[in-house]
Amino acid sequence: MAADSATTEREDVDEHGQPEVDVHVLWINAGLSCDGDSVALTAATQPTIEEIALGALPGLPRVQFHWPLIDYQVGDEFMDWFWKADRGELEPFVLVVEGSIPNEAIKSEGYWAAFGNDPETGQPITTSEWLDRLAPKALAVLAAGTCATYGGIHAMQGNPTGAMGVPDFLGWNWRSKAGIPIVCVPGCPTHPDNLSETILYLLYQAAGVAPMIPLDESLRPLWLFGQTVHEGCDRAGYYEQGDFTTEYGSPKCLVKIGCWGPVVKCNVPKRGWINGIGGCPNVGGICIACTMPGFPDKFMPFMDAPPGSTVSGAASVTYGKAIRELRNFTFKTVDEEPKWRKRGTKLLTGYKPPW
């Protein structure tokens, strides 16, 4: 049996017998969330959380997670790390926020979302107050999932809490004390590897071995969100040929039954969901644009064809039909073997036999 040694082997111990840590990761899941981004991270394979925690990648700083989903510690013992960070005694730390930030200013008392208790009043401390307290002290702030990045489902029209994303709350031009903008990994939930890889990047940046993380105008890592769903979709060929399904369960293009892939920045069709398995339009699920700042309101009702697809789809039907016919012609040719492959006394391959 493995002893409790894998962590201790690589951990140097300080004068109090505590492991030395290069970077702390403080995780607040107490936004308006479903914890789906925490759960997604446990599904990551590139890298896995245990590879990050046990230092199984070269150059990785020694990292300690304070992450509610799987933390050994509970209650005050767990909250103690957040208080330490608040007092400036935890350096450096990356703050991960999961869930949208409700507007606590729209009511006279109580809380929409809270995390731990105020020792002065005994009342819960709101999540937004924690953000105000910790963000200025953090090396970087990572918004995990569409709720934290842009507000998401809980910020839908008609919501009672006034929910918003972390950049809406802190400001889109906010910079950490290290000069790092808010790093947004959208997705509802976030793609497991997109999140673990971004955490990995930030840890490398914290260790000084990676340059400033490249982000797009919506603060998404460029290398993950630089292309559209459609550009990476293995059904895009059907679109090109104007071959659209009107029923779910077909292998053809889903644009006419609600897929927003052509205008959504996301790498899921290319990456699959876990270990290359699953996804959205690539496996028969319409893209409901869950990585986008306009999600969900601008894409509802989800099961109707996107309004913009009428024009592009009609065009594709016209030229796609012509292309399909031409291709059918070629297809008939390439779907047959060359004529010389047969039994008989003559060699028909073009080779002149010397015998």
Add this chain to the structure above:
Amino acid sequence: MTRVSEAPVGGKAKKGGAGDLVEMAWDPITRIVGSLGIYTKINFKTKEVAECYSTSSIFRGYSIFMKGKDPRDSHFITSRICGICGDNHATCSCYAQNMAYGVAPPHLGEWIVNLGEAAEYMFDHNIYQENLVGVDFCEKMVRETNPGVWEQAKRTEAPNAGIHGYRTIADIMTSLNPFTGDFYREALHQSRVTREMFCLMEGRHVHPSTLYPGGVGTVATIQLFTDYLTRLMRYIEFMKTTVPMHDDLFDFFYEALPGYEQVGLRRILLGCWGSFQDPQHCDFKYENMSDWGRKMFVTPGVIVDGELVTTDLVDINLGIRILLGSSYYEDWAGGEKFVTRDPLGNPVDERHPWNQHTIPKPQKRDFDANYTWVMSPRWFDGKDNLALDTGGGPIARLWATARANLVDIGYVKATGDSVEINLPKTMNLPETKLEWKVPQWSNTIERDRARTYFQAYAAACALHFVENALNEVRSGNTKTWTPFEVPDEGIGCGFTEAVRGVLSHHLVIKDGKIANYHPYPPTPWNASPRDSYGTPGPYEDAVQGQPIFEENPPDTFKGIDIMRTVRSFDPCLPCGVHMYLGNGKVVQKRHAPSMLNSPE
């Protein structure tokens, strides 16, 4: 993942005389999904928990922002309620929509949903049991809370060592250490493989991309089911060793700590809303719901004092009551009633989810009055509003299925007193029969034990579903979806089992839009506060009065026995439980819940 702080957790507790109570709270409770706080008063002299309050610190307002939306959006939206079992919500919502639209998926579509949901149970129970609950039973924890038990574990041979390979109970505990334990890591790996299986059927975990009312968008090919089946058989091999390992571990706790059956013990009041539709029988019509409900591969049922009260989904539906009492909402009494009679003509109560209004009223937390965002669902048996619990799901599912004695598909078979699970030969292990027997208690250990058995149960059912799905495809039936129209007016309800227990969705459509939508997941049942009749919720009830076996004194007290009890219910409040370990304040008056509010 984190080390344990050297500093005492609870500060300094004063020693009190007989009957003195110490406030202890844990907030947030980690290793669950969501935000939960548990506030207690403990008598360290009698080693007993005197009082317990459960609170949740998050409000999002689904029922409010869903109003006026297109009903076909409801499964996409409600999936986002939960980040670990969102697909259960999506499934339940599709069931409710199917009823409202009058549509039934092709059989193949239903088998695919069942396969996805089976994979969800296999994944979710696995990661929860081994990576979240398991830590409460790992070497590191047991050494810190009960050094005596750890010593005994080292001397105790594991009875099933020949099957699972861990020689002693201590070896099992070591294998559960976070990250360094080999079984801990193997379980994490299995949680990913089972999620691959899930994604084969439902596209994305945890918010599915391929589920729709009327069926699924999944493209049904031979390869789809081959990819699933090969992974399933590897998981079945894993379960053949995992179940006996957990039996050894849990039996040891009864042996090492006599009286441990009292931990988390409560009156047997279990609810199960049934799972896995049988497409041969299920037409999603309310009028036939009693019949097709009984054909589900996990039988719905309400169990009171160990015995089955009903297996009828119509009875179950009509008995649901949503009470307030300690929650941050205004009452809706006298508000608009959306559904006065069900489609069979039965009257529907004002406090039924079909007629519920959600009116949030944010306020200060006051343990004398209102202290949580969770409401109090109860089940009215004609006499009382029963605080049913789900026991985290599996114990209620297996209990209802065993007692109902209706399921028999070879791979699983109910007997009246037990459920047999027959697993075929796998790569390295022979054909194996596991049998879950109706236990004597509804307590912490039995809730946890049932979880491991249900993982095997779900896997065995999945074999049946794969066979049926493949038969459809081989016969040329590859349609997975049936078209439908959304009516201007309509109602629907869906019943299934979320991973951690009962799940219902109630939908009312007016003018083609959502007029009312109220989902009831398991956690409101389990984490509910004291209701308007003063009846505590199940966490509160199970923790209140339970003995304490932890060896630590108040100033280093971890509350492990309480943690085990709360976690045995598999809390999933995407709003959690906050157990806050207070500063050991001695409460002067025995019954002074308001003291829980006092500044420390």
